[in-house]
Amino acid sequence: MGEKVHGRMPINREPEISKLTSTFITEDGYERNHCAQPTEDQLNARTHRVLVDGCVRNPLNLSITNLRSDFSQHEVVCALQCAGNRRHDMRTVVRDVQGIDWSDGAVMNCRWRGPLLKDVLEKAGLMGVGEADNTHVAFASFQVECQEDTWYGASIPLSRALDPDKEVILALERNGKPLSVRHGYPVRIITPGLAGARAVKWLDKITVQKEESPNYYMRRDYKALPPQAVDSETAEKYWDVTPPVQEMPVNSVIASPRTGETVKKDRDGNVACHGYALPSGDGGPVVRVEISTDGGRTWSEAEFEHHEEEGRWTWKFWRANVPMAPGKSRAIISKATDASGQTQPAVPNWNLRGICYNGYGEARDLTIQ
Numbered sequence: 324m325g326e327k328v329h330g331r332m333p334i335n336r337e338p339e340i341s342k343l344t345s346t347f348i349t350e351d352g353y354e355r356n357h358c359a360q361p362t363e364d365q366l367n368a369r370t371h372r373v374l375v376d377g378c379v380r381n382p383l384n385l386s387i388t389n390l391r392s393d394f395s396q397h398e399v400v401c402a403l404q405c406a407g408n409r410r411h412d413m414r415t416v417v418r419d420v421q422g423i424d425w426s427d428g429a430v431m432n433c434r435w436r437g438p439l440l441k442d443v444l445e446k447a448g449l450m451g452v453g454e455a456d457n458t459h460v461a462f463a464s465f466q467v468e469c470q471e472d473t474w475y476g477a478s479i480p481l482s483r484a485l486d487p488d489k490e491v492i493l494a495l496e497r498n499g500k501p502l503s504v505r506h507g508y509p510v511r512i513i514t515p516g517l518a519g520a521r522a523v524k525w526l527d528k529i530t531v532q533k534e535e536s537p538n539y540y541m542r543r544d545y546k547a548l549p550p551q552a553v554d555s556e557t558a559e560k561y562w563d564v565t566p567p568v569q570e571m572p573v574n575s576v577i578a579s580p581r582t583g584e585t586v587k588k589d590r591d592g593n594v595a596c597h598g599y600a601l602p603s604g605d606g607g608p609v610v611r612v613e614i615s616t617d618g619g620r621t622w623s624e625a626e627f628e629h630h631e632e633e634g635r636w637t638w639k640f641w642r643a644n645v646p647m648a649p650g651k652s653r654a655i656i657s658k659a660t661d662a663s664g665q666t667q668p669a670v671p672n673w674n675l676r677g678i679c680y681n682g683y684g685e686a687r688d689l690t691i692q
Contacts, residue, residue, distance in 0.1 A: 325339055326338050326339050326342075326428075327339070327426055327428065329423045329424065329425070330423070332359065333356035333357065333358055333359050333360070333470070334354050334356055334360065334505075335354060335355055335356060335423055336353065336354050337353040337354075337425060337426060337428035337429045338351045338352070338353065338428050339428070340426070340427060340428050340576075340578045340579075340581070341578065341579065343428050343430075343431075343578075344578040344597070344598070344599055344640065347432065347628075347630040347632065347633070347637075347640065348400075348432060348433060348434060348498060348632065349431035349432050349433050350498065352403070352431030352433065352506065353405060353428060353429045353430065353431060354505055355405045355407075355429065355519060355520075357469040357470050357471065357475055357540060358467040358468060358469040358470065358475065359467050360467070360504055360505060361466040361467050361504065361525055362504075363504060365466060365467075366466070366504060366508055366509060366525065367509075368387045368501075368508070368509040369386075369387075371386070371387055371509050371510070372384050372385060372386055372527075373385045373390070373493070373510060373526055373527065373528065373529065374527065374528045374529070375443060375444070375447045375528075375529045375530075375531075376528070376529075376530055376531075377461075377530035377531035377532045378449060378450050378451050378452045378458070378531040378532065378533070379444070379447035379448055379449060379450055379531055380447070380448035380449075380450045381446070381447050381448050382447065383443070383446065383447050385443070387495065387509050387510060390437065390438055390443075390493055390495060390510060391495060393438075393446075394438030394439070394442045394443065394446075395438065395439070395442065396436055396437060396438060396495075397436070397437065397438065397439050397490065397492055398434060398435065398436045399434075399435050399436075399490040399492060399513065399515055399636065400432070400433070400434045400435075400632045400633075400634060400636065400637050401432070401433070401435065401490075401513065401515035401516070401636030401637060402430055402431070402432045402601055402636060402637055402638045403430065403431050403432075403433065403513070403519050403522055404429065404430040404431075404518070404519055404571055404601065405425060405429035405430070405518070405519045405520070406518040406519065406520055406545050406568050406571070406678040406679060407422055407423060407425045407429060407676075407677060407678055408425055408427060408428075408429040408430050408574075408680075409425065409426070409427050409429075409574070409576070409680040409681070409682075410422055410423065410424060410425045410677040410678070410680060411424050411425060411426050411427075412427070412680050412682060412685070413671075413673065413674075413677045413680040413682075414677060416670065416682060416685070417670060417673045417682075418673050420673075420674070420675060420676060420677030421555075421675055421676055421677065422676055422677050422678075427576040427578075427684075429519075430599075430601065430638070432637055432638045433497050433498055434497070434498050434499065434632065435492060435494040435496065435497055435513045436492075436494065436495060436496040436497075436499075437492045437493045437494040437495040437496065437510065437513075438492060438493050439487060439490070439491065439492055440460065440484050440491040440492060440493060440512070440529075441484060441485050441486070441487055441491070443493065443529070444460070444484060444485065444529075444531065447531075449481075449531060452481060452531060452533065453481075454480075454481055454482040454485060456533065457480075457533060457534060457535075458480070458481040458531065458532070458533055459478035459479065459480055459481060459531075459532055459533075459534060459535050459536065460478060460479055460480075460481055460484040460529060460530070460531055460532075461476060461477070461478035461528075461529070461530045461531075461532055461535070461536040462476060462477055462478065462512050462521075462523035462526060462528070462529055462536070463475070463476040463523070463526075463527055463528040463529075463530070463536075463538070464476070464523055464524060464525040464526055464527050465527050465528070466525045466527065467525075469539070469540070471539045471540070471543070471544070472538055472539035472540065474538065475523060475524075475538065475540060476523065476536040476537070476538030476540065476541060477512075477520055477521040477522075477523050477536055477538065477540065477541050478521075478532075478535050478536035478541060479491070479514055479517065479521055479569065480569075481531065483514075489514075489515065489516070489605070490515050490636070491512070491513065491514050491515070492512075492513050493510050493511075493512060493513075493526065494507065494510065494511050494512070494513045495509070495510055506524070507522075507523075507524030507525055507526070508525070510525075510526045511523060511524040511525065511526055512526055515635075515636040516570055516571065516602075516603075516604040516605050516607070516636055517569050517570060517571065517604065518545060518568045518569065518570075518571055518678075518679075520540060520544075520545045520568070521569065535567065541567055542562065542563075542567075543562050544676065545567055545568050545676070545678060546561075546562065546565045546566070546567055546568060546676065546678075547565070547568055547672075547674040547676070547678055547679055548561045548562075548565050548674050548675050548676065549561060549565070549674075550672060550673055550674070552674075552675045553675065554675070558675055568678055568679060569604070570603060570604025570605065571601070571603065571604060571679065572603050572604075572665070572667075572671070572679050572681040573600075573601065573602055573603040573606065573609070573659050573660065573661045573665040573666065573667055573681060574600065574601045574659060574667060574681040574684075575598060575599065575600040575601070575609075575612055575641075575657045575658060575659035575667060575683075575684040576598045576599055576600075576657070576684045577596055577597075577598040577655060577656075577657050577684045577685065577686045578597055578598040578599065579595075579596060579597055579598070579686075580594070580596060580655070580686050580689055581686055582685065582686050582687045582688055582689075583687075583688050583689075584686070584689060584690070585689075585690040585692060586689055586690070586691055586692070587692045588647065588649070588691060588692065589644070591644075591646075592646050592647075593644040593645060593646050593647070594644070594645055594646075594647045594655070594691060595642070595643075595644050596614065596642070596643050596644075596645060596655055596657075596686070597640065597641060597642040597643070598612075598640070598641060598657060598684060599638045599639065599640055599641070600612050600638060600639050600640075600641055600657075600659035601638050601659070602635070602636070602659075602661040602662070602663075602665075603661055603663060603665040605635075605663070606661040606662060606663030606664075606665050607634070607635040607636055607637070607661055607662060607663075608633065608634060608635055608637070608639065608661065608662055609638075609639045609659050609660070609661050609662075610660055610661060610662050611624060611659065611660040612624070612625040612627070612639075612641040612643075612657055612658070612659045612660075613625065613657065613658050613659075613660075614643045614645055614655060614656070614657055615655070615656050615657075615658075616645050616646070616647050616653070616654070616655055616656075618654070618656070619656060619669065619683070622658075623643065623645065624643075625641040625642060625643040625657070626641065626642055626643065627639050627640065627641055628640040628641070628642060635662075641657075647691045648691065649691045649692060650690075650691055651688075651689075651690050651691075652688055652689075653688075653689040653690070653691050654685060654686065654687045654688070654689060655685070655686045655689065656683040656684060656685050656686075657683060657684035657685075658683050658684070659684075667681050667682065667683055667684075668681070668682060668683075669682060669683055670682045670683075
């Protein structure tokens with residue numbers, strides 16, 4: 324199987340899972356867009372500016388050179404994950420949902436580098452706001468009109484933006500190279516632990532304000548609506564009272580074997596399996612992955628592949644050899660636990676938009692030989 328292309332205008336794609344999990348640092352990452360990508364002619368690092376305004380004493384007009392030269396550069400290795408990662412599982416395991424049919428490849432684990440958002444905000448000087456109120460830091464890209472709005476925007480709480488331990492940055496590089504257009508060139512926001520929808524690409528503006536971003540994709544999408552919202556009509560009364568998704572939940576995925584495959588046991592009667600695991604928001608790192616071949620009645624612990632760049636925000640790769648009887652319709656399931664004690668549920672609550680699915684990782688309908 325090759326990559327999954329969910330749409331070409333705008334482009335939405337995820338790499339094939341075996342390719343994705345072949346390296347700890349992701350080169351070919353997924354692409355999630357609500358608009359056409361800007362052309363290279365539109366984006367010029369020499370002329371691009373990021374405006375910083377709102378509740379600040381000194382509004383800023385920062386060039387890419389300013390962002391590189393006027394601030395300390397911070398590097399963070401973290402997983403960036405679409406809120407809809409594993410939507411296909413919610414659709415097939417629980418109930419049908421709205422949205423792109425993402426499998427489990429809408430995630431990438433990369434090395435990002437740029438100035439801390441905290442340092443940029445401190446240079447602008449906050450005015451008349453506090454971390455305890457509902458102040459948000461909003462991000463906007465006006466480069467291309469989106470499907471449901473004329474621009475793309477998101478926001479995060481000011482308290483998170485100012486916390487150096489949260490490592491929110493204005494990324495100028497990915498994996499040691501300048502960003503590509505498809506990954507946000509010349510500058511994007513990176514918000515470790517949060518949904519990828521908050522990591523705004525092609526960043527034009529940062530605003531400190533006393534409310535969340537008014538953008539459609541903050542107010543009318545990327546929300547885990549209650550189960551009573553069963554279609555677009557019944558969802559209407561819940562959009563304004565349901566908080567936007569910020570932190571992603573703990574998760575694990577079985578990269579091999581895959582559902583429906585025929586698998587041969589080794590000479591010891593075991594089946595080899597492997598996959599990735601992700602921590603919840605601030606709860607990393609992942610500390611345990613368990614595997615079951617009897618529907619969750621008994622569990623055995625998988626082993627981690629350790630990498631020198633793994634940390635609080637990164638995924639972890641795991642492997643296990645599990646004994647399985649020959650036959651058809653066999654299954655392997657996985658569950659991850661992170662340092663905060665968050666553990667995957669068997670099946671999470673259903674929501675109309677199919678976001679934040681973190682039921683047990685599964686490889687179903689296996690034929691074991």
